[in-house]
Amino acid sequence: MNRREIRKKRLLTRRRQKGLGILLIGTLIVSLAGYQIWRNIPQVETLPGPDNLDLGMRVYIDTCASCHGTQGEGHLAIAEAPALNGNEHSWHHPDGQIQRVIQNGGQKMPPFGDQLTDAEITATIRYIQTWWSADQLASQQSRSLQDPIR
Numbered sequence: 079m080n081r082r083e084i085r086k087k088r089l090l091t092r093r094r095q096k097g098l099g100i101l102l103i104g105t106l107i108v109s110l111a112g113y114q115i116w117r118n119i120p121q122v123e124t125l126p127g128p129d130n131l132d133l134g135m136r137v138y139i140d141t142c143a144s145c146h147g148t149q150g151e152g153h154l155a156i157a158e159a160p161a162l163n164g165n166e167h168s169w170h171h172p173d174g175q176i177q178r179v180i181q182n183g184g185q186k187m188p189p190f191g192d193q194l195t196d197a198e199i200t201a202t203i204r205y206i207q208t209w210w211s212a213d214q215l216a217s218q219q220s221r222s223l224q225d226p227i228r
C-alpha cells in the first residue's frame with residue numbers, strides 16, 4: 079500500500095465512525111422522545127385499585143347509601159332507587175352513563191356534579207363495581223369501551 083492509499087483508507091474509516099456516531103445519537107434521541115410521548119399518554123384508569131376504592135367507599139357511604147343501601151341493595155329512602163349491586167341492571171350501563179347519572183341525577187335522584195370531584199365520582203363507580211360478579215364486570219367493562227368515563 080502506498081501513502082495515498084493508506085490516507086484514503088484512514089479517511090474512509092473516520093467517515094464510517096462518524097456515521098455510526100450520528101446513528102447512535104439519532105437512535106437515542108428518538109427513543110427519548112418516544113419515552114416522553116408514552117409517559118404523557120393519560121393512563122386509562124379502569125378497574126378498582128386500593129386507593130380509589132377507599133375514597134369510593136367513603137363517598138358512597140356519605141352520599142349514596144341513604145337511597146341505594148350500604149351494600150347497594152337499593153330501595154331505601156326513595157323506593158325507586160334501584161339496586162346498584164349485581165341484582166338489578168346497574169351493571170348493564172357503561173361507565174360513561176353511570177358517570178352522567180351521578181353528575182346530572184335522574185327523575186328522582188339528585189345531581190351530584192357540583193358536589194363531587196371527577197376523582198370522587200370515578201372512585202365511587204369503581205367501588206360499586208366491586209359488587210358485581212366477574213362476568214358482570216367483564217361485560218360492563220367491554221361496553222364501557224364505547225362510553226368510558228370522560
Ligand code: HEC
Pocket residue numbers: 137138141142143144145146155156158159160161162166167168169176179180183184185186187188190202
Ligand atoms: C335521594 C336518593 C338518591 C341518592 C342520594 C342517590 N341516588 Fe342514585 N338513584 C336514585 C333514584 C330514584 C334512581 C332511579 C332514577 C331516578 O328516578 O332518578 C337512581 C339511579 C341511579 C343509578 C342508575 C342505576 C340503574 O340501574 O339504572 C346509578 C348508577 C346511581 N343512581 C348511582 C348513585 C350514586 C353513585 C349516588 C351517590 C353519589 C347516588 N346514586 C345517590 C336515588 C338516589
